[in-house]
Amino acid sequence: MIDLHCHILPGIDDGAKNWDESLKMARLAVSEGITHILATPHHMNRSWINPKQVAESLTSELQDRLDAENIPLTIFPGQEVRLHGEIIKNMNNNEICFIDEGNQYVLIEFPTAEVPAYADRLFYEMQTNQMTPIIVHPERNYAILKDPNILYDFVSKGVLTQVTAASYIGKFGKEIEKVSHRLIDHNLAHFIASDAHNNTNRLFHMKEAIEKLEKDFGQDKVQQFDQTTRNLVNGDPVHVPEPLIIKQKRFFGLF
Helix, strand or coil, X not given: CEEEEECCCCCCCCCCCCHHHHHHHHHHHHHCCCXXXXXXXXXXXXXXXXXXXXHHHHHHHHHHHHHHCCCCCEEEECCEEECCCCHHHXXXXXXXXXXXXXXXXXXXXXXXXXXXXXXXXXXXHHHHCCCEEEEECHHHCHHHHHCCHHHHHHHXXXXXXXXXXXXXXXXXXXXXXXXXXXXXXXXXXXXXXXXECCCCCCCCCHHXXXXXXXXXXXXHHHHHHHHHHHHHHHCCCCXXXXXXXXXXXXXXXXX
């Protein structure tokens, strides 16, 4: 199993606090059947500035420690990049860490409360330059929670999205669980990742999420998500089902 979103690098954001916690997270990941992790520290999010070189250096050191401890886990460098106006400039300056070596796929985080008005323009510019943005945990964005079809507008233009395992199994509440299910059901989510931060309240939950995915949607959906994840890591083209608009309930009164 591959996990493409995890805050396992120590001491650089709100994830693992130190090397000991990183190793504990690694052992927990292995116990769930995870074999590969993309380490994705926050970048350009509040006070967390972790350019590509920092992510790569810490990932290399973590891999050495995992090997020394005989923990059968492979770590790749990545980032969870907060969408910002200088993102294209930062990409050109080699500060952004993509999922794949071909620099095609990158994890993008929206602010929690909104979807920036300039997102569509920046995504278009990225795609024009052969880059594919992947919106992480859209189910926890307040604007998308209120109107999930905001995501349809992006996905219909070729943007990909990732639902968090904990969201899908209800760890963030029933509303987020329901929206996560609807996004998957309407082909508005393309893979599941953990967004794990620690060993206490922000765990992996990947095994449970994949089991629920099979129960809710069948083995074909599990294989589809798995193949999408592998294609992203390999930098291969991703083929996803046609997105569907979510029909909202309407309430009619007397006026």
